[in-house]
Amino acid sequence: xxxxxxxxxxxxxxxxxxxxxxxxxxxxxxxxxxxxxxxxxxxxxxxxxxxxxxxxxxxxxxxxxxxxxxxxxxxxxxxxxxxxxxxxxxxxxxxxxxxxxxxxxxxxxxxxxxxxxxxxxxxxxxxxxxxxxxxxxxxxxxxxxxxxxxx
Amino acid sequence: xxxxxxxxxxxxxxxxxxxxxxxxxxxxxxxxxxxxxxxxxxxxxxxxxxxxxxxxxxxxxxxxxxxxxxxxxxxxxxxxxxxxxxxxxxxxxxxxxxxxxxxxxxxxxxxxxxxxxxxxxxxxxxxxxxxxxxxxxxxxxxxxxxxxxxx
Amino acid sequence: xxxxxxxxxxxxxxxxxxxxxxxxxxxxxxxxxxxxxxxxxxxxxxxxxxxxxxxxxxxxxxxxxxxxxxxxxxxxxxxxxxxxxxxxxxxxxxxxxxxxxxxxxxxxxxxxxxxxxxxxxxxxxxxxxxxxxxxxxxxxxxxxxxxxxxx
Amino acid sequence: xxxxxxxxxxxxxxxxxxxxxxxxxxxxxxxxxxxxxxxxxxxxxxxxxxxxxxxxxxxxxxxxxxxxxxxxxxxxxxxxxxxxxxxxxxxxxxxxxxxxxxxxxxxxxxxxxxxxxxxxxxxxxxxxxxxxxxxxxxxxxxxxxxxxxxx
Numbered sequence: 001x002x003x004x005x006x007x008x009x010x011x012x013x014x015x016x017x018x019x020x021x022x023x024x025x026x027x028x029x030x031x032x033x034x035x036x037x038x039x040x041x042x043x044x045x046x047x048x049x050x051x052x053x054x055x056x057x058x059x060x061x062x063x064x065x066x067x068x069x070x071x072x073x074x075x076x077x078x079x080x081x082x083x084x085x086x087x088x089x090x091x092x093x094x095x096x097x098x099x100x101x102x103x104x105x106x107x108x109x110x111x112x113x114x115x116x117x118x119x120x121x122x123x124x125x126x127x128x129x130x131x132x133x134x135x136x137x138x139x140x141x142x143x144x145x146x147x148x149x150x151x
Numbered sequence: 152x153x154x155x156x157x158x159x160x161x162x163x164x165x166x167x168x169x170x171x172x173x174x175x176x177x178x179x180x181x182x183x184x185x186x187x188x189x190x191x192x193x194x195x196x197x198x199x200x201x202x203x204x205x206x207x208x209x210x211x212x213x214x215x216x217x218x219x220x221x222x223x224x225x226x227x228x229x230x231x232x233x234x235x236x237x238x239x240x241x242x243x244x245x246x247x248x249x250x251x252x253x254x255x256x257x258x259x260x261x262x263x264x265x266x267x268x269x270x271x272x273x274x275x276x277x278x279x280x281x282x283x284x285x286x287x288x289x290x291x292x293x294x295x296x297x298x299x300x301x302x
Numbered sequence: 303x304x305x306x307x308x309x310x311x312x313x314x315x316x317x318x319x320x321x322x323x324x325x326x327x328x329x330x331x332x333x334x335x336x337x338x339x340x341x342x343x344x345x346x347x348x349x350x351x352x353x354x355x356x357x358x359x360x361x362x363x364x365x366x367x368x369x370x371x372x373x374x375x376x377x378x379x380x381x382x383x384x385x386x387x388x389x390x391x392x393x394x395x396x397x398x399x400x401x402x403x404x405x406x407x408x409x410x411x412x413x414x415x416x417x418x419x420x421x422x423x424x425x426x427x428x429x430x431x432x433x434x435x436x437x438x439x440x441x442x443x444x445x446x447x448x449x450x451x452x453x
Numbered sequence: 454x455x456x457x458x459x460x461x462x463x464x465x466x467x468x469x470x471x472x473x474x475x476x477x478x479x480x481x482x483x484x485x486x487x488x489x490x491x492x493x494x495x496x497x498x499x500x501x502x503x504x505x506x507x508x509x510x511x512x513x514x515x516x517x518x519x520x521x522x523x524x525x526x527x528x529x530x531x532x533x534x535x536x537x538x539x540x541x542x543x544x545x546x547x548x549x550x551x552x553x554x555x556x557x558x559x560x561x562x563x564x565x566x567x568x569x570x571x572x573x574x575x576x577x578x579x580x581x582x583x584x585x586x587x588x589x590x591x592x593x594x595x596x597x598x599x600x601x602x603x604x
Contacts, residue, residue: 024479177326
């Protein structure tokens with residue numbers, strides 16, 4: 001029996017989260033930094049269901065040890081989650097520009113949007129050097145590399 | 152559709168966790184403090200399935216606003232979890248002594264035991280004052296209060 | 303003896319952080335979400351040295367209970383911190399537009415810029431309702447409210 | 454200018470912490486798991502001032518890459534810290550028994566004891582294998598290895 005990794009839809013992924021004590025702060029709602037953990041779970045499970053595994057990447061399955069690293073985030077906090085709340089994290093298929101893969105992500109409680117985010121991730125070696133996305137990884141992600149030379 | 156809260160067995164509860172980036176540290180394995188979050192999820196979901204909700208407790212469903220607070224932990228770290236690992240958290244029905252409710256909890260990866268813990272929780276008011284477990288809460292938990300006067 | 307709250311400069315604030323186990327992840331560097339904690343420490347200490355205290359705000363020192371809440375972040379991760387690193391968090395005086403106060407923040411290691419962020423914070427009541435910044439708070443912050451009606 | 458690493462006393466170490474948003478939970482006080490971070494900061498800074506550095510250990514300064522790992526904790530939560538509180542973490546010199554080094558640690562707010570802990574740490578390789586404490590490390594720590602063969 002495998003741990004639930006959410007649901008793969010055509011072009012996007014959904015995953016549920018529960019709010020526990022550790023996510024909240026004394027103001028009574030979820031601490032803003034904890035949403036980043038929820039977003040990371042969403043991206044990780046999305047790529048997991050596409051056959052991409054962090055441990056295999058770290059072990060060099062794409063030729064050398066690699067890990068995803070967040071390069072840029074824009075995040076709008078539009079509502080506040082509370083203890084015991086049930087949230088849905090939706091992650092849309094990323095777009096690749098040069099070395100940068102950008103996902104759009106949204107956290108909702110029922111029909112209410114709590115968080116909207118653009119998250120750009122790059123590939124780095126254990127020494128922190130950036131790497132181009134390998135072809136096999138691009139194919140697994142189902143993204144089309146932009147034709148422009150940039151980034 | 153409700154967020155998975157694990158499985159209620161007679162006298163215990165099981166719940167699964169996945170290891171994400173945020174749980175690990177630079178030594179390559181899960182940071183010891185993060186297991187406490189997994190344990191808290193296990194206790195919270197166990198009591199949730201018994202009909203006990205943190206938000207209702209905070210709203211005074213037992214007569215005054217109450218929250219669980221950890222009073223003592225003994226925790227043995229016997230193995231190390233890694234990124235992407237699938238873990239099971241098992242929580243056994245607590246035993247009540249005076250003001251103190253003690254759960255035994257175990258985190259396993261397959262048949263391997265990674266963490267064993269005894270966790271004692273008390274009830275506190277928002278001002279931090281300890282409270283006796285209300286009868287309704289004791290009944291929901293299915294624990295027998297010890298006959299001794301103590302604690 | 304008071305806990306070090308950093309240094310107040312004219313128009314900005316600096317504060318130091320050390321990288322511990324808990325901040326890193328298995329990729330060997332600081333987990334991206336942990337920088338948000340460092341940024342929050344910087345903003346909190348900046349306003350603390352201006353005489354603004356979270357506990358006094360929560361206790362209603364501005365007329366009703368209030369807390370800061372992050373409304374939007376843009377954050378660029380330009381370098382990676384490692385265990386034991388010594389970092390400096392610089393926070394520039396915020397600018398106020400309607401209900402929104404925006405700080406610029408930067409995390410450096412020596413002369414190297416690791417993180418650049420724009421962080422917009424609003425005031426909320428315990429029920430999550432937004433509030434205008436009280437005059438006394440604006441004066442303590444040393445910001446000029448924008449003349450435009452907006453936000 | 455170096456980041457404050459606390460004060461080295463004969464046989465023990467003290468270090469201060471401030472409570473920020475991220476440490477608290479919706480019950481209004483510090484989340485129990487966050488105290489483990491404070492304790493880890495205390496142990497890390499204690500050994501740092503004794504000349505022991507995590508990054509040098511990971512780089513093999515004792516012959517092979519090594520890291521500390523927590524093996525067992527007993528922790529009593531005797532009081533609750535709140536936002537903005539100033540805490541002192543005291544760490545007493547560890548005692549070594551076989552592979553296990555045990556520190557006593559205490560977190561106080563003024564004269565009030567909030568947390569008491571016994572923390573046992575072992576040395577592991579990146580593959581998670583336990584290692585005997587090297588002589589140079591024992592000397593730096595100033596602990597006497599127990600004569601008994603055990604552990």
